[in-house]
Structure formats: structure tokens, C-alpha cells
Amino acid sequence: MVNLTVSNSVILGGLVVVFSFAVLWLIGMSRTGQNNKRGVQEHAVHSNSFLFRNEDLIDHDADTMPLPSAETEDESDWQRMRKWLGFRFSDLPERLGDLTADLEIESNTDGLKSRLEFSLGNKAVHLTLSEPVTPDSATLHETLRQQALLQGRSDAIDAAPMPIWATDKDGNVIWENQASEALSDDHKEQILLALGDAPEPGLSASKRVSLENPVGPSDLWYDLKAIGSDTGALHYAADITRIIRAETIQREFVQTLAKTFANLTTGLAVFDRNKNLALFNPALIDLTGLSPEYLSARPSLISFFDTLRDRQVMPEPKNYASWRSQINDMVKTAAGGLYQEVWSLPSGQTYRVTGRPHPDGAVAFLFEDISVEILATRRHRMQMDLRQTVLDQLDEGVAVLSAENRLMFCNKTLGTLLGIDPDGSFADMGLSDLLAACHRRYPDVGLWAEVEEKITRKSLSSPIIDTVGRPGGDGATCRVMPLGGGLTMVCLTQIVAEISGMTTADLT
Template sequence: MELSPTALVLIGLLLAAWTGAAMWAILSARREVAKARATRAAARRLDRMIADSPAVPLLVKADGKLEGPDRLAAWLGLDAMPGYLSELDQAQVGLTADHLEELQEAVRRTQKTASPFSMVVTPRGSTRSLAVRGQAANAQVAPHGAALLWWFDFSESQGELSRLRTETARAKNDFAALVGLIEAAPMPMWFRGPDMKLRLVNSAYVDAVGAKDAATVVEGQVELVEAVDGLEAAQVAGQARDQDLPVERIVNATIGTQRRTLRVSDLPLGEEGVAGYAIDIEEMEEQARAFRAFREAQRNMLDQLSIGVAQFDGERRLAFANQPFQRIFGMPAACHVDPPAFDRFLDMARDKARLPETRDFPAWRAELRDWFTTDVAQEEAWTLPDGTHLRIIAQPMPDGGLVLVAEDRSEQLALSATRDTLLRTRTATFDNLFESLAVFAPDGRLQLWNRSFGKLWGLEEELLDRHPLIQTLLEKLAAQLARPGQRKAIGEVVRSATLDRQQKGGRVQLADGRTLEFAGVPLPDGNGMLTLLDVTDSVRSETVLRERATALEEADALKTRFLANMSYEFRTPLTSIGGFAELLQSGVAGALSDQGQEYVAAIVASVERLSTQIESVLDLTQSEAGLLPMALDEVDLLQFVTNVVREREEAIEAKDLTLDLRGSRSAGKAQLDQRQMARAVGNVLDNAISATPRKGRILVSLERGKQAARIVVSDNGPGMNPAELSRALEGHRVGADAEGKGKRGLGLPLARQLVEAHGGRLNLQSEKGAGTTVTIVLP
């Protein structure tokens, strides 16, 4: 059957409509599928979000049924969520009965009144803290009468809260303690606000400024420290705040009625303000000043010592060296300006040859460097190239420094060697002396002795080695004495020498006939020395000599009497001979021939010379016997000497001599027997005239000293050797003059006797070929 075009069109339209409807249906289905998929994805996202959220929802329906995730069951310690609210308490896990009852009551109230609630529960056997917030459920979520509970696990927050509460409580306690500490602090403390005004001060601050209380100080802004260099205390605190650095300074302030030194510190506290405190360092400053004065005095004292002392600081640099130390090691004067290090000091000393010679100097220097780190003092002996011996002591200091002491022991070692030599010499000398020596201490104990002491008394060495007391020795000596009681005299001598410090002596007779002379001598060290000498031979010789001296005295007296008598006996016939010769010379017996006159003149001259000699012998004899008569008068010395010289003008002119007389009125006067002193000076001058050759020269000088006058007679004759000089002083003839006559007989001995009789002295000096000088000194 054929369809018409219209039918075909209609069929085509139907097919198109059906196809379109089919297509629409397919597209709608696809949209619903896509929408469902999106819904499921959104549900899964919401479920994941709920699973990851800090809160877990729980829906409680009106009949008590529960809808909630298993995550909440894990929080409550359950294996799975129960079906009803009452099943949350399962004896061992879940909520406690009290918490469950409270929760049920809150849920019922919410379901009825829609009022929210909140509570905190802790599951059994868990430390988890759960917060529960309940509210009425939305009608779209659940039918009316349901409650929605949100559970929060705030265990960590609760721990943090507890920790914060604990720390807060501790901070409060610490703050209270800190406030109490600041208030009780003995030093002034304060706090300034951002405007640098005082906000808080402690009691010490109030007392320091003499205020009534802290409020008065804050209200009046009473500052503890006055302005320094134009800066107020608040301005200095402002600088500390601006620079955000602590500021410390030392200032003076009046505390009470005293001026004290304070160390003031300002501490910036950020935007809060500035805190400050002041420490009284007056005592510390006084101690510092005292220490500086002590150190200066100590260094001045060390400069006066003979021992060298140096100090190196913790950096091993020279801090101080006294003058002896600088001298010992040859340090330059600029060492205080540029103090050298320890190694440099050793190098400088080595350059000056003030260190011992060493093979490896760097290694030796390293050993010395270890002195700084040792625990005990080091002592060494150094011998320098010039022979100087040094005793070195290195004392490490707690601050890492070193004190070095150098003592020059060269002199001590020399003295020690000398002392040892002296001790050996003393021992050898003691043992080889003829005397017996023993030294006793003040307590009477024997200290030293020589071999002669033990040998003299027959004492054993064992006894002497025990250093016995004097009483023990005296008991041993008693048997050796002729009279045992004399031992007390020996003991008394020892006691006087040791205790009374007096020297005494005596003699004792031994039983064998020997004679001992003993003496006690005090020694400088407080001991006493007993000396004993065998004087047996001396006593015997003394006896013989005394007898001989007595005989000589008697012979001398006999000689003196004989010479005196003979002088008087010679004088009478000599006077007669002289008188008759003068009569013959005057022509009483008749005129004499020329030869007779010559003989008579020779007789008269010989009589005069013989009379002079006899008179000299008589005066010399009387002077030696002390019987020479003296008639003292005040005599002008210059006139006196002039007269003596003029009396010998003829003899001087006869030999064509030159006599130079020197003197002045300043010589003054003296008490003299003019006749006797004229003879003394005349004899000296006669000897000079006799000894001086023709045309010779004689000098006579008169001088006045501070305490005496001097008459000097010198000639340029041949002089005398020592043997001739000794013979001339004894009165012997020495040599011969130009006429062959002897020189210097009794003139000089008589002159000496006469001068000494006046309290003066006569000195004779002569040298062969250089003349003779005689000096008469008169008081």
C-alpha cells in the first residue's frame, strides 16, 4: 500500500517526535544520574569532613535511639555505637553512671524545651576529656523531638589549659616572691614608665632618700642620684631606653648624712620602661684605695729589698719588677712603659748574658713556660756566665700569672765557703794551740773543745762527746788538782763568763806539780770560753827572772851610787887642777913660755870638757833615778832658743857653718827649768855642730801646734844608719868629726832625759847621707 505524502509527513513527524522524546528521556536520565553521582560525592565529602572534623555529631531521637559514627564509639571506648542512649554505660567502658544520668536529663530537657546545653564527660578507663554541646535537631534532619549532640575531644586543650593554669599560678607565686625580694633588697631599686617617671620604688630607695613612704617618693619624683655633668637620672635612663642597652655608671650620692659612692645601673625593658638599681660600693672603693696604697707601699718596699721580685699577669706579660730584679737581669729602664712578655723577657736576659748557658735554648724556654701551669712552686739554681749564683723561685698565681723571685746568692755561697774554711781553720787552730780551750753554753753545757783540753785533764772522748755539764767535768777534774777545793774557782770563772759576761782568771796547782793558768772569756754569741795554759816553765822562769831583776836593780842602784860618789870625788881634784892651771895662765907663778901657755890652755880646755862630762853623768844618773831637781818658770820660747843659739856663735863661725833660725812670737811661752832645758837643747845643737862638715847648714825651727810647741834641729851632715842611731841614743860615741873626735856621746841621752823630765818627748830621725833631724816636743 502506498502512503500519501501527507501520511509520510505525519509518520515522519511522529517518528521525529518519538525520536526527540526518546532523546529527551535519555538526556533527562543522564542528568539524573549525574545529579545522583554529584549527590553521592557530596555526601562522601561531607562524611569525610565530619570524620576529619574536631567534632562528632550524635542524633538522639525522641524514643532514645541513636544515630552516630563509629568514631564516637572509639572515643567512648565502645566497639560500635549502641542503639539507645541508655546503652552508653556498659560497666567497663562508655560513660559513667553519673555522666550518663546527667546526659539523659539534659537530652530530655532539650527535646522538650529545645534549650541547648553543654557538659564535660570522661569515659571510663580513659584520660580523654570530651565536651558535649546539645541542641534541638532541625526538622529536615530528624522529626520533631530529636536532639543533636556535638561531641568535642579537647584532651590536648585541657592539658594545655592545666599547664597554663599551673604556669600562671607559678608565675603569680614567682611574681609575689620577686616583689618581696625587691622590697626586701638592701639596695635601692626602682622602675620608670615609658615617660621616664618613677612608678615603683622599694623600701631601700625610700630609706636612702629619707622619704616617708614609696607613694611620697613616686608622687614627688624624688631622685636618688643628683644630676651629673648636666644630665638628670631620668635623662640617663632615657638614653638607655633609646639605645636599648644597659647603662652603668659610678656616681656619688648622699645617703642619710653620709656621702657614698654608688654603682647605678639602668636596664631597658622595651616599651614597658626602664628598671634601675644602685649598689653602695663605698666600702669597695675604700678597699680599692687601700689596696692601691698597699700595693704602692709594697712595691716601694720591694724596691728596697736585695732580692729581685717580678710578677707576670694572666697574659704572661710583665706587670711589675723591682729594682733588684731589673739589676740582676739587666732590664732596660723602659720595661715599665712597654712591659715585655715572658718569652721576650727571657730573650732580653739571654742577650745580656744573664741566663745560664743551655744547649737547646728554645726547649729550655718552653720548660720555663710550664711554670705558669704547674700547681706547686718551682725552685732552681742558676749559674750565670759571669759566675753569679741565683736562686730562682717561681710561684704560680690563681689568675694564671706567675711571681718570679731571684736571689743573688753569690755572696752567701762565698761567705759559706769562707765560713767552712774558717771552721776548718778554727778546728785546726784549736787543736794545735798550746792552750787548752773549752766553750760552755749559758746552761753550763760543754759545746766545743780542743784536743789539748781532754789530754790535759785525762778525759775520755766518749765523755766529751756527750757534751757534759760543767758540774760533771769539775767532779772529774777534782782528782787532778793538788787542792780539790780549787775546782770551785774554775766553775766560778765559767759562770762569770757565761752569765755575768765578765772575764776572770786564776791559777791552780795540779797534783803532779804542774801549774795551770786559767781564764774565762765571754764570747759574743752568749757562750763563755775557758782557757787553760800550762805555765809551769813560765812560773819557774818568772821566779828566776824576778830574782835576777832584783839583783840587777840592786846592781843598778849600786852603779848609780858609785857614779854619784865618783862624780863628786872627781869634781874636787878637777876643780883644783883647773884653778892651778888658771893661776899659771895668769902668770902668778911667773911668766910662761909660748909653749907653756899652749899647754896650760889645753889643760884648762880639758878641765872644762871633763867638768861638763862629769856634770852630764851626774845629771843623767839623777834623772834615771828620778832625783833631778827642777825649777820651773814661765819662759818665752823664742827668746830662749835665740839665747841657746847665740851661746854657740863661736863654734858655728869656727866651722864656717850656716845656721838658719826660724820662729815667731806666736810660739808663746812654756813652763821650763830654763837651765836644764838649755842644756838639753844645747846638747842637741852641739851634736849638730859637731856632725856637720865645714860650710854645712843647720836649721833651727820653733813652731806652735794645737797642743804643744816643737823645736826642730836638723843638719846636712853624713847622718847615721839604724845601728849607729841606736848606739847614739844609748850614749855611745858614733863616728868622728873633722878633727877626729868622737860625736854624739852622752849629749843625746841626757837631752832625752831632760826633755822627758819636762813632760815632753825627743824624736831622732837620721838617714845615712841625708843628715839628722831632732824634734823636741814640749807641752
């Protein structure tokens, strides 16, 4: 038990009085502060202090220190801190030892009045990070809402299938998503090297790069894009390996087609869905006379046919005003697989032009020189006409039956004798029809029955020669003989009934 003297009691009583007045003053100040809370908080800030010596962090008052891990063994604490602060504060000194005076830097990425203060001390640098205090609950709620939105966007970017990363002004990676983290260190180094320096703020740079594939035979391809900002750059790497492979396969396929069609005599012109020439072969050059330089320039379909018209490699249109609409109609018809036309050129050549549809709106035109074929057809027709004319001049009626026992042709004399006109009939005349006409004109049941039986059974091995007709009437000499290839020839020669007192029997 402590014994208090009078003097001690006086002193203690005085202290109690002073303490009581102090408490009352603080309570009053607290109540006054309630009324001015908003104004006070507008100027309040939170701050953390960090003490560095020789680039090493030796003390701080932060609850947590989420500094990035050191990438190399010789990376200092300040370099890690610099990366941590870099996305909000630019122009940070590379080394604290380079500071010659106190420095203050404000945040350049948000509307908050955040700042960094560097204070030089005795062989040490005192760094203060100051953040404004939220003035009221509504502002706090809005801040949390914005943070939630940013977190959602961050999660979306982090889960994106394409590599995305951010770098500071020195090119150091300060953030990357999962796809970027999945890249090998070697591929990351090649990509960063290919991109080079970050573009200026507001500008962008693009580049395509191929990387060696460690698990496959073909390279990996990426389309790279960097967008500059005040704090560094944002980078994107789109994997286009499949697109490149598809383009390579398509290009090789086109080359294969070109080699395949190179030796064809048929000219080929393939127009893509944009109606530009995509493929042609040497035969097209030979048939049209168009230069390889012109065709290699990939002319449009309209330009291609206009040039053909100018070079008289296609018939001159009767109405030039409707020429383009005719070309469009031709393309539409070809797209339906229906276009085919024969062009008779002023040079005497004849081309058959065929339009064929291709997938994805493309269309191909085939140019065939059928001049020899047309000439041969014309010669054959002339020969047939000549033969028919010669046969029509004979006094003997001649008919030829096919291997299927159908009438192939007969001369004019036979038509006159039998009263038939095969060319004027819609239906083909067969063996039975021909022999029925013969029997009506020259009745002979036995002979015509024998002829029909032998021809039908293909047993006519030798000619049948006989005289047919009504007794006392006109008669005819009939000859039926086999020809090669299963053909049969029937000949009738009219016999005059009486000439100078001779009878038909005398003539035979």
C-alpha cells in the first residue's frame, strides 16, 4: 500500500482535473468533427512508407507487400518495386542512387490524386505512397462497383485463348494472361524480339512471325499487335497456324491444278467469288492471244471478256450498250451450270465456250478449239449430201437397214417406187414397215416372208435375187444382200411390162 503525502495528493488532484478537462475537450471536438466529417475526409489520405538503402528495402509499414518475384538473382528490391508501381506511375528512376533531389510523381492512369514522394536521407531513400481516402459511402460503393467491372474484364482477358500481355516503357512484362504464361520462354523471347520497341502512345504496330514448333513438323504462326500507351504497351498474339496451313494447302492445290492443266489443249480461266481471274493455263494464252502479264494481273471477268472482244477472239456483240448485261447474264447462267456456246470467229476458228460453277461463288470457263471437229463435220455432211445426190440419180431403188433393222437411208427412186417418204415421218421406219410397203407394191408373200425371217434371225449369208410383182402387172427385180457390220441392203429395179411385143417373162 502506497502512502500518499499531502504534496503528492495535491499533485494527483491537479492531474485528475487536467485530465478531466482534456476528456471533455476531446468529446466536444469529436461532436464538432461529426458535423464537418465530409470536409475533413475530402483532404484525408492513406499512405505507406518504404525505406530503401543501397537499392534494398530495409523497412516498411505496409500490411502486405505483393511485390513480383525476382526474375534474376541480381534483381534488386527497388527494381521489383519499380515493376510493381510502373503501371500507374511513369518515369520512375531506374536506380535510386541516380536521385539527386527529392522527387514527387503523380499517378497518370486514373482520376485519383495518388502520388509517390521520394525523400533523400542519410544514405537512404524514403518512399511514400499516398492514396486519397474515400469521402463517403456512395463513393466507396461506386469504387467497389468499378472494381467489380474491372475484375470481370480482367477475368475475361485472363481466360482469353490468345496470349495477351502488358509491358512497361522499358519492355518489361508487368502482366500477362494464362495463354501468355503457357508460351515457352524461347517463344516469348522471339515474340518480344520481333515486336521491337513499343509504339508511341495512341499508335499501334503489327507483325507476323513464325516460331519453330517443338512437337510438330510445321512452324507456329502468330499475328502480333502492340498498342502503345503512356505507361508502356499492350500486346496481342493471335495464333493463325491453322489459317497459314489452310492457305499453304490451297496454294499447293492451285499449283497442282496449274501443273495438271498445263498440258491440256483446253483453255482454262477460273474466276474467284470476287470475279477476278484466279487461275489460268498456257492453253488459254495460245487460244486467246492474251499476254501472260495481263492474265497474271488478275483482271476482272468483265475486263477479261472486254479484252477478248477487242481482240476479236469472241463474236462482236450486236448491241454494245447491252454488252455488260449480256456478260452478267452469261455469268449467272454459268453459275447454274447451264452455259455453253459456240463462237465462230472472224479468223475462221470455232471455239466452244463452257461455263461451270465452282464452290463459294467461283466460276470457270473452258475454251476449246473445235475448228477441226467442225470442219470434219462439215466435210462429212458434204460427203453424205453428195452420196445422197448420187444415189438419187440411180434408176435402182436402194435402202440400207441398220444392225437393229431400222431404215438408215433410202434414195429417191425407192421412195417413188414404194410411195414412201421416210424423212417426212416422225417415227423411224423398221424392217417390217419397209417389207410391208414392198409387198403392197410388189406382192409376193413367200419372198418377203423369207427376207424378213433371214434378216431378223441374222441368217442372211448370201444375196437373195428374185423377181416380184403381180402377174400381168408391173414387176421388179429384188436384190437383198448382207453388208458389213450387220447392215443389210435392199435394191428394187422396176421392170416395164411390155416393150416392143416382149413380155415381162421374155425380159427375165
